Amino acid sequence: MSAWLAGAAVLVALLVPLGLAAAMRTPGDGLVALQLAGTITTVAVLLMAVGLGREPLGDLALVLAVSSFIGSLAYATTLGRAS
């Protein structure tokens, strides 16, 4: 296994505790975990694209970075207004 895929595997494993924290803690904590999970997922997909030699996955990482930002922004705005 190359360093790229090993790094991607570690990053995917890091998503599990973040998901648990988002599910079991307050919505504010979930929002913080969501923001970090978006960044981690973007890097993981980018590492997978290089490790697997599939460059189209790089496009997916770019789209994921944008959509993760928009989703977190919408969630934060909604959460702030709902209080």
Place this chain on the structure above:
Amino acid sequence: MSAVLVGAAVVLLALCVAGVLLVPGPMNRLHFLGPAPLAVLLACAAVLVDKGASTIGIRAVLIALFTLATSPVLSHTVARALHHRGEDDA
């Protein structure tokens, strides 16, 4: 060289996750999202070192630039939402 950069990025993100999980209070946890764009920068630098100015290299540069530009905006928005919810006192 690229393996070192990838390792540094993964370790930095793992430290961010540890901070978010272990530190009490959402506003304190938010501080541990600060180094995350640096980790993205390290990973994208690793791609550039390994692949050069190829298609995936250009994608990596775009991802790094976008993350560096938007992460402070998102952190500010999250902090404001936490403040409105009264979760900023921990």
